[in-house]
Amino acid sequence: MLSLSGRLSRRGALLRLAGGTAGLLAACSSPAPGAPTSAPTTAPTVVSQPAATTPPAAPAPTTQLGPTAAAAAPTAVTGVAASTRPPKKGGTLKIALNQEANTVDPHRSKDIAGTHIKGMLYSQLLKYGRDLQVQPDVAERYDNPDPTTWIFHLRQGVKFHDGVDLTADDVVASYQRILDPSIGSPVYVFIKGISSVTALDPSTVQFKLSAPQATFLPAIALAGQYIAQKAKIQANVDFETDMVGTGPFKFVSRTPGVETKVERNPDYFVQGLPYLDGITYTPIFDDSARMNALKSGDADLATYVTWAAMSEFDQYPQLALQSQKAGGYVQLDLKVDQPPLDNVKVRQAISYAIDRDALIKTATSGRGEPCYGGPIPSWMWAYDADIENMYRYNPDKARQLLQEAGAQGATIEFTTWPTDTELFGRPSVVVANYLKQVGLNAVLKPVSNAEWAQARAQGTYQALVNGNLYAIPDPDFVGTLWEKGSTITAATHFSDPQIDSWLQQARTVGDQAQRKALYDQVQARAMDEIPTVILFYREQGDGTQKDVQGYQFLASPGAFNTL
Numbered sequence: 001m002l003s004l005s006g007r008l009s010r011r012g013a014l015l016r017l018a019g020g021t022a023g024l025l026a027a028c029s030s031p032a033p034g035a036p037t038s039a040p041t042t043a044p045t046v047v048s049q050p051a052a053t054t055p056p057a058a059p060a061p062t063t064q065l066g067p068t069a070a071a072a073a074p075t076a077v078t079g080v081a082a083s084t085r086p087p088k089k090g091g092t093l094k095i096a097l098n099q100e101a102n103t104v105d106p107h108r109s110k111d112i113a114g115t116h117i118k119g120m121l122y123s124q125l126l127k128y129g130r131d132l133q134v135q136p137d138v139a140e141r142y143d144n145p146d147p148t149t150w151i152f153h154l155r156q157g158v159k160f161h162d163g164v165d166l167t168a169d170d171v172v173a174s175y176q177r178i179l180d181p182s183i184g185s186p187v188y189v190f191i192k193g194i195s196s197v198t199a200l201d202p203s204t205v206q207f208k209l210s211a212p213q214a215t216f217l218p219a220i221a222l223a224g225q226y227i228a229q230k231a232k233i234q235a236n237v238d239f240e241t242d243m244v245g246t247g248p249f250k251f252v253s254r255t256p257g258v259e260t261k262v263e264r265n266p267d268y269f270v271q272g273l274p275y276l277d278g279i280t281y282t283p284i285f286d287d288s289a290r291m292n293a294l295k296s297g298d299a300d301l302a303t304y305v306t307w308a309a310m311s312e313f314d315q316y317p318q319l320a321l322q323s324q325k326a327g328g329y330v331q332l333d334l335k336v337d338q339p340p341l342d343n344v345k346v347r348q349a350i351s352y353a354i355d356r357d358a359l360i361k362t363a364t365s366g367r368g369e370p371c372y373g374g375p376i377p378s379w380m381w382a383y384d385a386d387i388e389n390m391y392r393y394n395p396d397k398a399r400q401l402l403q404e405a406g407a408q409g410a411t412i413e414f415t416t417w418p419t420d421t422e423l424f425g426r427p428s429v430v431v432a433n434y435l436k437q438v439g440l441n442a443v444l445k446p447v448s449n450a451e452w453a454q455a456r457a458q459g460t461y462q463a464l465v466n467g468n469l470y471a472i473p474d475p476d477f478v479g480t481l482w483e484k485g486s487t488i489t490a491a492t493h494f495s496d497p498q499i500d501s502w503l504q505q506a507r508t509v510g511d512q513a514q515r516k517a518l519y520d521q522v523q524a525r526a527m528d529e530i531p532t533v534i535l536f537y538r539e540q541g542d543g544t545q546k547d548v549q550g551y552q553f554l555a556s557p558g559a560f561n562t563l
Contacts, residue, residue, distance in 0.1 A: 092278045098304035100283040102453040105239040106226035109184045122226030122245030134221045147212035154203040158269045161250045168199035173230035189479045190219035248274040305543045306422045307367035322553035323541025328469035332533040337493040340410040347530040349401035351391040353438040363426040367539040374523035382475035382519040398438040411441040415461035428465045459491030475519045494531035
């Protein structure tokens with residue numbers, strides 16, 4: 001039996017807002033990306049009550065499968081030293097989000113704003129800490145008696161916000177919902193190998209896998225696997241308004257597009273936490289308005305500091321910036337079943353047509369690194385140098401491919417954020433201009449944030465500049481881009497059975513060299529098919545009042561922001 005008695009960094013850190021009158025402290029959690037994959041023909045078997053057998057005896061300890069790549073990941077965060085005043089309890093933290101949450105359902109498709117909120121209200125079996133290692137949440141230890149069996153032991157005395165005890169049946173019901181392909185869970189792609197989930201007793205849950213999975217433990221810690229009440233799941237409640245979890249904060253109110261309020265959970269299972277009385281989330285989509293709210297003190301924390309604003313923080317002594325390079329990337333998703341994008345030569349031409357170095361300077365104020373190859377970065381063990389420069393800027397090659405495809409003058413419509421927004425709007429403008437230069441009729445269709453999110457989720461676009469984080473600290477994250485049934489491929493309609501097969505094999509073998517060989521094949525084939533054009537690795541960061549402490553920005557799995 002292995003203990004998971006690591007520090008509870010995601011919710012166990014202090015967040016202080018000192019200065020003036022009251023100080024603020026919080027213990028919280030936050031997002032991580034991911035997406036689903038190939039839908040099975042039948043749903044996995046999920047058992048709420050075990051057969052008449054006794055639980056297996058605790059085996060000898062086995063090696064913990066932590067996120068092996070995490071140590072190599074660039075986790076250094078730039079920022080300004082904060083106040084050293086002693087923490088005080090109380091107060092409300094004001095967070096300015098860069099977008100409205102498109103859902104607060106604990107199991108449906110993720111967005112960063114929604115995960116900010118859900119991470120405060122719900123708990124999971126496991127989570128990621130600040131060091132990107134797996135940490136306990138409601139599961140305090142686990143057994144791994146054989147390669148396809150994982151048994152989790154739950155904490156005692158954990159209560160939902162309405163006073164109901166959390167039991168193994170709630171875990172089973174939650175995973176039954178997560179593993180339903182129709183739900184569209186952002187983590188489905190990483191845990192679809194689960195064949196059954198069984199409540200062995202009220203505090204013990206057994207997971208059976210269809211095959212050994214080298215990435216199971218880090219996958220089960222990804223955000224998006226929140227534990228909801230079995231009774232509410234069975235009653236099919238509206239989780240957009242009925243948000244009862246076991247997290248450090250309780251739901252108070254939500255006015256979509258205006259604000260969401262949560263308050264301290266006095267019965268939170270980590271003694272002494274949280275410190276804050278509450279948190280107010282306000283979506284401020286306009287980049288300038290969001291930064292002005294931070295500068296004026298109307299916000300204590302602002303997400304997605306613009307690339308241009310990052311260089312201004314030294315002018316504001318009351319503010320602190322935390323940013324991280326190489327935490328994710330910006331990409332161009334292409335609808336591969338719509339002309340002219342159904343022709344692979346057109347997709348390849350698009351990739352050759354874009355000068356990523358100039359794109360960085362023009363659209364990101366130099367806050368990024370160009371990517372002319374695959375998405376697996378140089379700091380990750382499965383990096384493939386052979387494809388690093390596969391799509392170097394070559395407009396002549398792009399024109400040649402378009403001519404061969406008979407696609408000169410073809411129209412491609414970009415569904416995009418307003419063109420003056422940094423994250424996806426300005427890159428869309430620059431990319432569209434490059435496509436025009438090689439003979440494509442690139443048309444911009446600016447829409448609201450809500451309309452953009454809907455188009456991305458439903459696949460109602462032809463081309464869309466999008467962003468991704470490394471959903472898991474392992475090269476298996478590429479499944480979010482190319483595996484059938486992921487939230488991205490469900491929208492782009494890309495499907496390649498050979499890629500799916502290689503990805504599944506890579507999850508089941510333990511030898512790193514064998515896994516790398518498989519990921520090399522995946523990347524090479526996907527780069528040939530090019531359903532998604534990787535544009536650049538992005539720098540990303542959040543801004544806070546300098547007296548906000550205990551906060552760590554992490555553009556990383558399961559701990560997108562660690563409070």
